[in-house]
Amino acid sequence: MLFRNACYLVSRPRPAGGVIENGAIYIEGPLIVEVGLTVDLERRYLHLPGVEVIDASDKIVLPGLVDAHNHLGEAHTLLVEGWLASSIRGIVDATERIYWPAYGWLTKESAYDLTLFGLLNVLKHGATTHADAMIFPEAMARASIQARGRTVLHPQMISSVALPDARDEREYLAHTEAAIRNYHNQMDGLIRVGVHANAVFNCSRELLVKGMELACKYGVQFAVHIAESDDEKERTDSVWAAQGGLVGHMHTLGLLNRHTLLFHGSLLSEAEIDLLASADAALVHCPATNAWFGQCAYLPYMVQAGMRLGLGTDCVTHNLFNVMLSVLQHHNIMPRALRGLPAWKVFELATLGGARALGMEDQIGSLEPGKRADLITLDLQHNTSLFPLSVESLYDRLALNAAGSEACDVIIDGVFIRRHGAFTLLDEEAIIARAREWCHKFGIDFAAARTAGRSMVRRIQPEFQSPDQELDE
Numbered sequence: 001m002l003f004r005n006a007c008y009l010v011s012r013p014r015p016a017g018g019v020i021e022n023g024a025i026y027i028e029g030p031l032i033v034e035v036g037l038t039v040d041l042e043r044r045y046l047h048l049p050g051v052e053v054i055d056a057s058d059k060i061v062l063p064g065l066v067d068a069h070n071h072l073g074e075a076h077t078l079l080v081e082g083w084l085a086s087s088i089r090g091i092v093d094a095t096e097r098i099y100w101p102a103y104g105w106l107t108k109e110s111a112y113d114l115t116l117f118g119l120l121n122v123l124k125h126g127a128t129t130h131a132d133a134m135i136f137p138e139a140m141a142r143a144s145i146q147a148r149g150r151t152v153l154h155p156q157m158i159s160s161v162a163l164p165d166a167r168d169e170r171e172y173l174a175h176t177e178a179a180i181r182n183y184h185n186q187m188d189g190l191i192r193v194g195v196h197a198n199a200v201f202n203c204s205r206e207l208l209v210k211g212m213e214l215a216c217k218y219g220v221q222f223a224v225h226i227a228e229s230d231d232e233k234e235r236t237d238s239v240w241a242a243q244g245g246l247v248g249h250m251h252t253l254g255l256l257n258r259h260t261l262l263f264h265g266s267l268l269s270e271a272e273i274d275l276l277a278s279a280d281a282a283l284v285h286c287p288a289t290n291a292w293f294g295q296c297a298y299l300p301y302m303v304q305a306g307m308r309l310g311l312g313t314d315c316v317t318h319n320l321f322n323v324m325l326s327v328l329q330h331h332n333i334m335p336r337a338l339r340g341l342p343a344w345k346v347f348e349l350a351t352l353g354g355a356r357a358l359g360m361e362d363q364i365g366s367l368e369p370g371k372r373a374d375l376i377t378l379d380l381q382h383n384t385s386l387f388p389l390s391v392e393s394l395y396d397r398l399a400l401n402a403a404g405s406e407a408c409d410v411i412i413d414g415v416f417i418r419r420h421g422a423f424t425l426l427d428e429e430a431i432i433a434r435a436r437e438w439c440h441k442f443g444i445d446f447a448a449a450r451t452a453g454r455s456m457v458r459r460i461q462p463e464f465q466s467p468d469q470e471l472d473e
């Protein structure tokens with residue numbers, strides 16, 4: 001397959017470079033063979049028998065974006081905040097009043113349909129790779145296989161509540177191990193699995209340690225949310241003060257190494273970031289959620305410290321083009337010693353950075369020979385926000401002005417998932433209709449539970465377990 005005549009083609013983002021005008025890319029099967037000028041690639045590949053030629057005039061060709069943290073099956077949770085009598089104070093409050101009741105309601109069927117809805121949104125907005133932290137791993141996997149998205153499944157484990165797919169820690173661990181055995185590297189590597197403990201404050205020491213052991217055993221990542229809001233960070237630092245606070249506690253438990261994938265880290269200090277960087281832990285920055293809780297991770301310092309960093313939406317209806325805009329703006333405003341990031345770096349974080357954070361840098365994140373053919377196009381013919389463009393201004397315009405853009409074409413492993421602005425494999429209208437029905441049913445069930453004073457989720461262990469508490473058990 002030969003894409004030619006692209007107005008601009010981004011091969012590998014770098015300062016003032018990596019952009020080819022009148023670019024072309026030649027793909028064989030799932031792999032990129034060559035990237036370069038149209039005139040050169042036409043000479044080499046146009047005469048080959050059976051070559052499919054695609055004209056990319058009036059288009060930008062980009063590496064597929066990498067949404068390194070999302071929860072694809074939780075669209076229904078977005079309704080809950082509007083039903084609450086008071087606003088959310090932080091992540092501890094949010095999990096208590098929004099997420100666990102809403103996760104407690106899910107079934108295998110609703111999780112599957114809602115995950116498909118989430119896939120529509122990420123794929124439509126150009127994220128060819130997405131990491132999905134949810135429950136019901138078979139439903140997550142089935143939806144991802146159907147959509148043919150490049151997915152890292154993060155089946156969620158937790159100690160404090162029993163959710164509908166697991167009654168206790170042992171069952172959570174067993175589900176995760178089964179998911180790794182059944183789905184990791186399936187579909188020619190399109191589907192991957194990582195171990196995911198929801199957060200340090202709501203997982204027991206035993207679950208965290210066993211989770212990391214499982215990750216090391218299978219050579220996969222160990223993902224966890226940390227330091228997301230004040231209510232969590234202050235209490236974790238106080239409960240584990242003897243270990244040096246939250247990050248010291250994680251270090252003591254052996255949770256910081258090259259397998260570690262952290263979400264957020266909004267409240268990490270410079271010393272904590274240094275420790276994470278020296279352990280080669282990766283981190284996914286999710287500015288929208290950070291801002292919801294009135295925080296902003298110290299990303300420029302993390303970049304300087306040399307951490308492996310990616311970007312995440314952390315919200316099923318959000319998208320990475322908007323996240324790039326948030327990153328540019330938030331870090332310009334934050335009154336810190338290091339401020340601002342160049343646009344090319346923001347775009348790099350949304351592509352190659354995410355690939356690095358997920359341990360997939362050798363396969364995705366840039367358009368280079370030998371890598372997987374994951375690419376997207378943006379249509380310029382009907383676009384007013386990306387105007388005017390030049391090679392020199394491309395990263396600035398993409399990071400600042402592409403917010404909300406839909407990808408015209410989405411190709412994953414050399415296969416069109418979306419073409420000329422329409423899905424090729426998924427029935428968009430039917431998927432949205434089913435998601436709407438589930439959300440409507442959730443509203444009725446949520447109201448009924450509240451009227452009856454019935455909890456939608458069963459608590460099984462306390463959060464913020466002190467070292468003494470854990471030893472008692």
Ligand SMILES: [Zn+2]
Binds near residue numbers: 069314
């Ligand atoms: Zn999250």
